Amino acid sequence: MKWIAAVLIGGSLLLPPFFAGDFYINLASQILIAAIFALSLNLLVGFGGMTSLGHASYLGVAAYISALLTSRYGFDHGAAALISILGTTAMAAFFGVIALRASGLGFLMITLALSQVLWGLAYRMSNVTNGDNGITGLTRPAPFGFSLESPVAFYWFVLIVSTIAFLMMTTFVTSAFGSSLKGVRDQPRRMAALGFNPWLIRWITFVYAGLWGAVAGLLYVYYHKYIHPSSLSTTSSAEALLGVIAGGSGTLGGPAVGAALVLLLKNYASAYIERWNMLLGLVFLFIVLVMPAGIVPGFSRLMAGLRGENR
Amino acid sequence: MQFWIIQGLNSLSLGGLLFLLSSGFSLIFGLMRLANLTHGAFFMLGTYLAATALRSFDGLNIWTTAIGAGFVVAALGGLFERLVLTRLKANPLGQVLVTLGMSFIISDACLMIWGGDSIPVPTPQNLQTPTRLFGFVFPTYRLVLVGLAVLVAVSLYFLIECTRLGAMIRAGVDDRQMARAVGIPVSRLFTIVFCLGTGIAGAAGVLGGPILSAYPGLDADMLPLALIVVILGGIGSLLGAFVGSFVIGFIYTFGTALFPELAYIILFLPMIVVIAFRPQGLFGRVGA
Amino acid sequence: MTGPSSEPALEVVGLKKAFGGLAVTQDVALKVRAGERRLIIGPNGAGKTTLFNQISGDLRPNAGSIRLLGADVTYLPPFKRAHRGLSRTYQIITLFAGDTLEHNVSLGLLGLRPSRWQMWLPMSSYRDLATESRRALDAVGLLHLADRPISDIAYGERRRVELAVALAQKPRVLLLDEPLAGLSNTERSTVKSLIASIPRDTTLIMIEHDMDTALDLAETVTLLNYGRVIVDGERDAVIADERTREVYLGT
Numbered sequence: 001m002k003w004i005a006a007v008l009i010g011g012s013l014l015l016p017p018f019f020a021g022d023f024y025i026n027l028a029s030q031i032l033i034a035a036i037f038a039l040s041l042n043l044l045v046g047f048g049g050m051t052s053l054g055h056a057s058y059l060g061v062a063a064y065i066s067a068l069l070t071s072r073y074g075f076d077h078g079a080a081a082l083i084s085i086l087g088t089t090a091m092a093a094f095f096g097v098i099a100l101r102a103s104g105l106g107f108l109m110i111t112l113a114l115s116q117v118l119w120g121l122a123y124r125m126s127n128v129t130n131g132d133n134g135i136t137g138l139t140r141p142a143p144f145g146f147s148l149e150s151p152v153a154f155y156w157f158v159l160i161v162s163t164i165a166f167l168m169m170t171t172f173v174t175s176a177f178g179s180s181l182k183g184v185r186d187q188p189r190r191m192a193a194l195g196f197n198p199w200l201i202r203w204i205t206f207v208y209a210g211l212w213g214a215v216a217g218l219l220y221v222y223y224h225k226y227i228h229p230s231s232l233s234t235t236s237s238a239e240a241l242l243g244v245i246a247g248g249s250g251t252l253g254g255p256a257v258g259a260a261l262v263l264l265l266k267n268y269a270s271a272y273i274e275r276w277n278m279l280l281g282l283v284f285l286f287i288v289l290v291m292p293a294g295i296v297p298g299f300s301r302l303m304a305g306l307r308g309e310n311r
Numbered sequence: 312m313q314f315w316i317i318q319g320l321n322s323l324s325l326g327g328l329l330f331l332l333s334s335g336f337s338l339i340f341g342l343m344r345l346a347n348l349t350h351g352a353f354f355m356l357g358t359y360l361a362a363t364a365l366r367s368f369d370g371l372n373i374w375t376t377a378i379g380a381g382f383v384v385a386a387l388g389g390l391f392e393r394l395v396l397t398r399l400k401a402n403p404l405g406q407v408l409v410t411l412g413m414s415f416i417i418s419d420a421c422l423m424i425w426g427g428d429s430i431p432v433p434t435p436q437n438l439q440t441p442t443r444l445f446g447f448v449f450p451t452y453r454l455v456l457v458g459l460a461v462l463v464a465v466s467l468y469f470l471i472e473c474t475r476l477g478a479m480i481r482a483g484v485d486d487r488q489m490a491r492a493v494g495i496p497v498s499r500l501f502t503i504v505f506c507l508g509t510g511i512a513g514a515a516g517v518l519g520g521p522i523l524s525a526y527p528g529l530d531a532d533m534l535p536l537a538l539i540v541v542i543l544g545g546i547g548s549l550l551g552a553f554v555g556s557f558v559i560g561f562i563y564t565f566g567t568a569l570f571p572e573l574a575y576i577i578l579f580l581p582m583i584v585v586i587a588f589r590p591q592g593l594f595g596r597v598g599a
Numbered sequence: 600m601t602g603p604s605s606e607p608a609l610e611v612v613g614l615k616k617a618f619g620g621l622a623v624t625q626d627v628a629l630k631v632r633a634g635e636r637r638l639i640i641g642p643n644g645a646g647k648t649t650l651f652n653q654i655s656g657d658l659r660p661n662a663g664s665i666r667l668l669g670a671d672v673t674y675l676p677p678f679k680r681a682h683r684g685l686s687r688t689y690q691i692i693t694l695f696a697g698d699t700l701e702h703n704v705s706l707g708l709l710g711l712r713p714s715r716w717q718m719w720l721p722m723s724s725y726r727d728l729a730t731e732s733r734r735a736l737d738a739v740g741l742l743h744l745a746d747r748p749i750s751d752i753a754y755g756e757r758r759r760v761e762l763a764v765a766l767a768q769k770p771r772v773l774l775l776d777e778p779l780a781g782l783s784n785t786e787r788s789t790v791k792s793l794i795a796s797i798p799r800d801t802t803l804i805m806i807e808h809d810m811d812t813a814l815d816l817a818e819t820v821t822l823l824n825y826g827r828v829i830v831d832g833e834r835d836a837v838i839a840d841e842r843t844r845e846v847y848l849g850t
Contacts, residue, residue, distance in 0.1 A: 101590035191678075197678045
């Protein structure tokens, strides 16, 4: 059953460039970027049991580093991307040490406080970040000489990167380390007694999640060719968290579905409603109150019920 | 010398404001183990209400407005707690997420109602003349804020240590199950404490108005401050919130006076240092 | 390993622990020889599990020292003690309810292996883990349930899985916290014979609240009350001791 779904989804991802117009191809790119970001957050939330409200930090910082290096200091995209990922991952390593001094709500509060400070810095340090104006006029990379300016070309690029990201994150989660991560999530004391080092396992996961968040950040800034402090905001982190929870944090693909839905909602809603934040808040309330396990588990339970299984 | 005195007084008034902001948050977190992310929005709502009320009705003074706004916000908070939070007793993560959602709703509602421009809140007439202190001129209202913070701190202390309600709160904080077992109506207590905490936030919003003004994004500016104070001072400790507020007030004021570029970093540096060496905060209990 | 060591497998000296004003462990001393079967008894609240928690590292003592196989582990984090040969089971079962029996035991095996850091190969590719874990389950008579989730099996069977997980690590010192609690008579005799068949290279320290059930498994007994060691010695001597009767009958 899972294989059929995987093939269907995989197949549908190959379709847009052939059948859809530019608008939908661009939308598909955005969905993939949001999906990668949500999957990286889910390493923490779903598999690690660490709910973070500051994940946008990694997306935003990676985006800003790339933007600044390419537009202001004349770096080429390859070097900028490398420095961006390394720098952001180093930041994740540092933040992880701080945030992991606490757990549960304390952890949440620290990640929120740290990301809010970065957001504030992005606004105030306008001589560096251009503050509220953001950084415009950015370019997309041209890997191996291929231009990514057209929506179709960019889509293929994002598809390839997303597929690699998805495979690597899946590998991580199903590996022996992944099993130890899930164990620490469920029974940390027991795992320690068995010889696992809970802190180190969590910290490594935190850094890895930050790394893929940075990758999402690069794709994000390449797509928009523009970066603004709002990408570092709590709203940005909250949208990703909503995607994770709405899609189902316990599953591999759920967060991707959830992120897609949040993005689609945002796109269509903003055509009719000005107050996206309020809608986001209401959706939060709705999902948490009505479907706390998320859509994907709910759907698979539905399918199991239709097939007559009792579970 | 002048520098030290002026910055010292600034620090005190900032600390006072921070305490007014974070005491409610600390109270709620201490008893209900709930990180109320709506706190900044409730504060901002108070500020907006003050801005409108004080500019529309001549006879109103800021003190009654603060109490009035406090009640309005407390009522809103109570409704939210009863209708939404109680349904999520078994889902602490869900509780945090709905408070986040609620903060988006309130902040967007404020944007809808009051628009995007900053609205100043008038300083009370009789406090508009500056005070001469140590030979320097200092805005009176800022000094009054310190007094207010102390007043609120003492009142809360009295409430928690010397009243029956306070005893119930303390019992609930120490051991929720046991408190329920000896007949303390924990559920009702939670509602009362949530109303109290959010009410203080609303009132604090009014009192902070003359200094901050009401503007979109005030909630996002205030919430991390409350978080930093509570993380530094220790979760669930009112004394920690009090001390933490003034510690942050001093470090931030002097820090930004000396190194204005690094303002935001200076803000969270004390929090990081405290977390590194004492993760439960200055006055928090281990495992709280 | 070289010849018999004269070092005790576990030595606790002057252990003190207090929570606020309440003293839970008061000057406790313990010396357990390699291969010994020690039973720790005492009424509720005597501080038995707190003592275990300090030995395993879940709690930090306020004073005193703990030596495991000759090395000072007093402030060593729990996971490092596991690598030195310490294993334990818990009063409340802490297995992974949604996972299969085999996976639970495999995790136990993984904890001491370097491959636990491996982030590439899927868990399912570790055939040797699976084989060894099934062998461990077979030793406790649960091989037929190896592929069932923990949530599907009976309480008594879960206790046996707990034991299998702890034994799979081939520990030098095994702490059993009330291994017979909540078991029916038949289950109890099954688990008792399993405990009795644990090889001598594992030193066994058990907590049991109900004296009668575990006595025949013990060679030496330590009686705790109010956090203090009251009597300590060979089983029959401790049973006959006046003070034991006092503690249980409360003169």
